[in-house]
Amino acid sequence: MADTQTVTRFGTQAVPIERVDVSAYTVPTDSPESDGTYTWDKTTIVIVEVHGGGKTGLGYTYADVSTAKLISSMLSNVVKGRDVMSVPACWMAMVESIRNLGRPGIASMAIAAVDAALWDLKARLLDLPLVTLLGASREAAPIYGSGGFTSYSQEQLQNQLGGWVAMGIPRVKMKIGRDPDADPMRVAHAREAIGPDTELFVDANGAYSRKEALALANIFAAEYGVTWFEEPVSSDDLEGLHLIRDRAPAGMDIAAGEYGYDLWYFRHMLEAEAVDVLQADATRCAGITGFMRVAALVESRSMQLSSHCGPSLHVHVCCSVPNFRHMEYFHDHVRIEHMFFDGVLEPVNGELRPDLTRPGMGLEFKRADAAKYAES
Numbered sequence: 001m002a003d004t005q006t007v008t009r010f011g012t013q014a015v016p017i018e019r020v021d022v023s024a025y026t027v028p029t030d031s032p033e034s035d036g037t038y039t040w041d042k043t044t045i046v047i048v049e050v051h052g053g054g055k056t057g058l059g060y061t062y063a064d065v066s067t068a069k070l071i072s073s074m075l076s077n078v079v080k081g082r083d084v085m086s087v088p089a090c091w092m093a094m095v096e097s098i099r100n101l102g103r104p105g106i107a108s109m110a111i112a113a114v115d116a117a118l119w120d121l122k123a124r125l126l127d128l129p130l131v132t133l134l135g136a137s138r139e140a141a142p143i144y145g146s147g148g149f150t151s152y153s154q155e156q157l158q159n160q161l162g163g164w165v166a167m168g169i170p171r172v173k174m175k176i177g178r179d180p181d182a183d184p185m186r187v188a189h190a191r192e193a194i195g196p197d198t199e200l201f202v203d204a205n206g207a208y209s210r211k212e213a214l215a216l217a218n219i220f221a222a223e224y225g226v227t228w229f230e231e232p233v234s235s236d237d238l239e240g241l242h243l244i245r246d247r248a249p250a251g252m253d254i255a256a257g258e259y260g261y262d263l264w265y266f267r268h269m270l271e272a273e274a275v276d277v278l279q280a281d282a283t284r285c286a287g288i289t290g291f292m293r294v295a296a297l298v299e300s301r302s303m304q305l306s307s308h309c310g311p312s313l314h315v316h317v318c319c320s321v322p323n324f325r326h327m328e329y330f331h332d333h334v335r336i337e338h339m340f341f342d343g344v345l346e347p348v349n350g351e352l353r354p355d356l357t358r359p360g361m362g363l364e365f366k367r368a369d370a371a372k373y374a375e376s
Contacts, residue, residue: 036177057121
């Protein structure tokens with residue numbers, strides 16, 4: 001329990017955090033999946049429930065089971081007894097506590113899940129949707145359908161991307177990079193499926209060399225109208241990203257940033273002029289608090305921010321960020337979020353619109369449905 005002096009006040013009554021529960025669940029993919037540099041057949045979601053003031057806040061991240069261990073063994077004790085109305089103070093305490101563990105990776109993803117649950121709990125205590133608590137900049141968040149894995153057959157690729165277009169989503173993204181020689185034809189199949197008017201994005205996950213990326217950027221733009229090229233080279237190759245950004249065809253945005261965990265990472269990427277649009281993932285960059293800090297950093301450069309994956313966790317904060325472009329509506333996470341939560345939003349006219357009749361992020365954990373995927 002934190003010293004009473006560390007508990008701030010909301011009005012005349014403190015709202016201390018009473019308990020933090022954490023659980024992890026591993027869900028097999030619905031078919032084999034791969035991108036340009038990685039293959040996988042399952043996804044683990046770590047769910048945090050923070051209790052205080054007679055309410056429970058819900059947060060989560062997509063990470064290894066060891067993330068749950070870090071939350072239960074360390075972070076839960078760091079925030080217990082603190083005032084949930086002072087979420088930034090809780091966030092700073094967690095960041096300070098993991099100094100010797102290292103900020104990137106599991107530590108920041110663990111903070112992310114707790115931070116999201118804290119914001120959700122604060123909004124529930126105030127009986128407000130999270131977007132109202134944060135302050136709305138827009139009523140809805142534009143999305144792009146994301147999947148198109150390199151493991152997909154032509155039929156799977158076309159059915160998935162074409163299905164999103166049929167749902168009214170006006171932009172879609174596919175994975176490339178597994179076979180550079182075959183990629184132009186795969187992109188051609190995608191364009192055939194989505195028609196001429198849908199925006200087409202590609203994501204190489206850092207698979208190409210600089211010269212491969214430049215050559216393919218010209219083919220993708222000229223022949224298939226690709227307007228977004230994500231991680232054409234490794235996101236650690238800031239000079240390479242800068243080179244490709246400078247030489248890419250007009251009308252093609254270069255994007256990266258999904259592997260950022262702290263402000264220094266994003267600052268270095270922006271200072272290198274490595275991207276046209278920066279990406280951030282609140283399940284990695286230390287939660288809602290971290291995401292809002294990244295947004296301010298990006299806004300200081302007169303640039304836009306796009307969110308990576310985890311759409312149900314991002315929708316409220318994305319509607320509050322003034323310099324927001326769009327959200328990634330990622331196949332795996334959409335599937336899992338529908339399986340695990342009530343209140344998951346459905347796209348309407350290519351947007352997700354927060355449900356203002358539900359407090360917090362508007363999600364309720366379907367514990368019984370999730371139980372069969374639980375990690376011991």
